[in-house]
Amino acid sequence: MKALIGVMSEELIRKRTLAIAKGDYKPEPGEPKVWFTSMIALAQVLSNENIALLRLMDKQKPATLTELADLSGRKISNLSVTLKTLNSHGFVRLEKDGRSVRPVALFTDFDIQVNQKYATMQAQEVA
Known part of the structure; x- marks a missing residue:
């Protein structure tokens, strides 16, 4: 189970989204569906700890948050915030x-x- 993630500026993400909504741009099949505005923003969500949590969930398939808390050694309140994110x-x-x-x-x-490719195309239009 692999996610394709894109990173580009907030301005370019906004322009891309508007172009898609207007029908001016059609995303290609291999383009990311999840976008972040920076590697820092991405790293805050997909930290090593959170990736390990995702893999634990996939392997152990906990039935409840309490079970996941026990498996991961994390408090339910912390776990709940992470899972919502x-x-x-x-x-x-x-x-x-x-x-x-x-x-x-x-x-x-x-x-x-x-x-x-879209970010490059947009950057050329702005220049």
Whole structure:
């Protein structure tokens, strides 16, 4: 399970999104679906600890957040914040099952692309 992640400036991400919405640009099949504005922003979400957590979830398949907390040695409050962040970026799915939540890792490996074709094209237009 590998995610393709792109990194480019916030301005270029905004322009790309608007161009897609207007129909002026159609993303190619191999382009990233998840974008970050910098490597620093990416590293804050996909830290070594969070990648290890995703891999643990994929291997152990915990049924609840409590079980994942026990497996990972992390406190539920900290774990909950991390999972919400990973969920907001599309790396985790949180499945509600009655009163409990089952965390599911959607990706365990990552390809990071910087300076995409679209970013280069936009940069040339701005220059």
